[in-house]
Amino acid sequence: MNKYLIFFCFTALSLSAQKKVAITIDDVPNVWIKEKSDSKFLKLLDSLNIPVAIFINEGHLNKTETFAENLTLLENWIRKPYVTTGNHTFNHLHYSESTLENYKEEVIKGEEQTRRLSGKYRKKLEYFRFPFNDLGANSLQHAQILAFLRSKKYINTPFSVESSDWMFNGLYEHYLKKGDVVSARRIADKYVSHTLEQFSFFEKISEELYGRQISHIYLCHDNRLNTDYLSQITNALQNRNYTFVSLKESLKDKIYDSKDHFKGKWGFSWVYRWIKEPAERSRLMKREPSIAEIEKEFEGMR
């Protein structure tokens, strides 16, 4: 084999191994942090220099006494050129436990400041994500709210990978508060390794089901754990040949036009929702890397 051919094969191989992921962050803004005017998470994201989409709960602005400060924090997120904005409802309710009318109000109330600030920074507010990824308890609930979102020109935002970062964060903050840095570190390390395992798992599933790597969408939250450890995850993904793309770019993958066959309320990955047969779906879900020990620890803490 001559050296040009070797070079060609190498390039072709690395191109085919190129993987894409969009990072999405829910429950923004975290108004419970100390450094609101100088958010550590935003500083981290500035340094990572990757696009992110954020899903906002405007109700958070009223959760602490300093509304004006909280609003500035939200604006600091929205003004970042790498940020795409999204509505995550006002109060983060379970849609399956809410009435349609109430939930519509939640969507409308949840976009007031976000729409204004998005406009200020020449951004379009076009993404919506269901809290808990709860699209309703049955097909009627699903259809009703999706029709409403369409009438509001919202895109219902899916995800392919998540790793229960909210649960790890609960434990992480708990141990930090107790001054138990060793346990906090153990939880954080497990979060990083579990997230990377989840990526490996969904890469495998993607290959099995579609014979290729789909463009992924990772769901995580605006919390202390990601402030401290998201960079470890993005670094590792970069080493695995991932490029970080915007939500818009990731959604261009035609896989996201697939039919959602799941009509229940549980908030699992769209990769499972695209599977028609419930038995096949649960067979795959059972193969997912387990965090039973973390779940147990979390329950114990609560």
Ligand SMILES: [Zn+2]
């Ligand atoms: Zn949420």
